Amino acid sequence: MVAPIGQAATPVAPSDALARGRSRAALIPDLLVDARRIVNTVIAGWHGRRRRGIGENFWQFRPYVEGEATARIDWRRSARDDQHIFVRDREWEAAHTVWLWADPSPSMLYRSANAAVSKESRALVLVLALAELLSRGGERIAWPGLSDPFVARNGAERLASSLLQAKTVPDRPELAAIRRFSDIVIVSDFLDPVEETMAWLDVLARHGVRAHLIEIADPAEESFPYAGRTEFRDPETGAKLTAGRAETLAEDYRQAYLARREALAAWCKRLSWSYTVNHTDRLASEALVQVHLALSAAFARTAGGPR
Template identity: 55%
Template sequence: MTGPAARFGLGSARDTSASGDGEPWPRIVGAARSLADALPDLLVEAKQVAMTTNAGWHGRRRAGSGENFWQFRPFLAGEPVKRIDWRRSARDDHLYVREREWEAAHTVWLWADLSPSMAFRSDLAPTLKRDRALVLLLALADLLAETGERVGLPGLRRPVSDRHAAERIAAALAHVRDPVSLPDPHEIRRFSDVVLIGDLLDPLEETLAWMRTVAATGARAHIVMLLDPVEETFPFTGRTEFRDPETGFRLTSGKAQEWKAAYAERLDAHRTALSDMARTAGWTFLVHHTDRPASEPMLVLHSRLSGLLMADGRGDGA
């Protein structure tokens, strides 16, 4: 069996880890577009679509540079006289300043694990883990670009506001020769958001170390643990060979069913450690299985991002 989980004692049962390249890039981009087109209806149903304003700019309800009127406030001594709104001031004996909402594009770093372990699909799922991760990443890039946010790939593409972000990101990923599970955190700065999508089955301490590094920057992260259903249920019996797609290491069990309880316990402990770390850092964490619709994690991710960006109106240091 080949599967990612072999990296810490997990894996899938037979060689179904995609002999080819999976879905071609144009089809993946198309799937992401289709998902993005369906999301507005999902967001309306979840009462989240109102968080996004017209033309992609977020009214932060803070004073600052922008085009939208927020409120009048009394003129303060020492301020430039040119800031006085004389029409409003003429109504009574006080001077007033017209304040505008602070408008700023936010930086969101996106990352999908495209390492060999992600090129896996069991008979219980309709898609490779890699392809589902790509659809989620590209659909999210498309939605964020529509709302004017800066979207980037750590170490691969600097964050820019671009209506064609999904296509640009797909092109950048198409040229990655040595994909890694976790992105380089050095470009991540305070006040930005990071979305990480992958099976997260690498050695636990490696992933926790990455999370600590990102948390120390002050950035906020949203973690999606993406698993094939066979990695959750471990339905194997009899003689089964497990192979690590990252290293080629093979392990054979004469009675695979006897490993199920220990496997489930270890997976649960692994997932709990990641979830606890995310909660400690104030991040979000969710688990998605590839036999479920891609719209489910997309709805959660987009609503959380939209709600948080609109709620705090934070600037960006990236």
């Protein structure tokens, strides 16, 4: 009998949401420590480089109007433009929130033998690291359906506390409260059919919200290293499929797996959203840097001009 290549990091019945919540809560303290370590490492790597301050990337500016108080002028931003003087747009700043969400569904519990962590652990540590990074820059953050938008230097700790206190977390983010001027970072394995994923994310596009998708991928899910008689079990539904020679499915599987990713990434590109892939045998900091750059670039496209 071939040894299993991967399994759920914490075996929990898909229908037992409370047990999944307890399992998730047990991870949070250590993940918070990891998140802060990752952020400190990333920031240390930025020292000595000509980078804007963390928070500065997330401000919106508009041209100065004659008669406005000169105290509102942002001289640093104005110095980068030869033709205009800019003020920080308080209306935009007050309305802007970066929403953070990690997929809590059972498929995220998977961890193969070659992965450093489960997909759930990687997703949560990225959300907490982003919360830490954004909070240090004075940005307003929130978890849809779990916390209202807030500004705090200990943003990651507050978000972690909300997760610890939550008995259950919805399998999809509650999007009704997310409005224009906001960004949302969605961390998931995105293994649902592409059409379903696009359908529930479409409300964000229609409301003028910018989304940044992070796909968490286990290396075994991508490479399909299975051979011989293999039983596959859907962690969401419990459905089973037994393959007599699993290797005969490999090529078709890999094509379908990558086609799903390419379709989602192309859709995001058309919407000027970002799509980042992070493998669980790679460093979480790689995705953190990419998403931070994507957020910065998105804000830079709108900064300095009228809405």
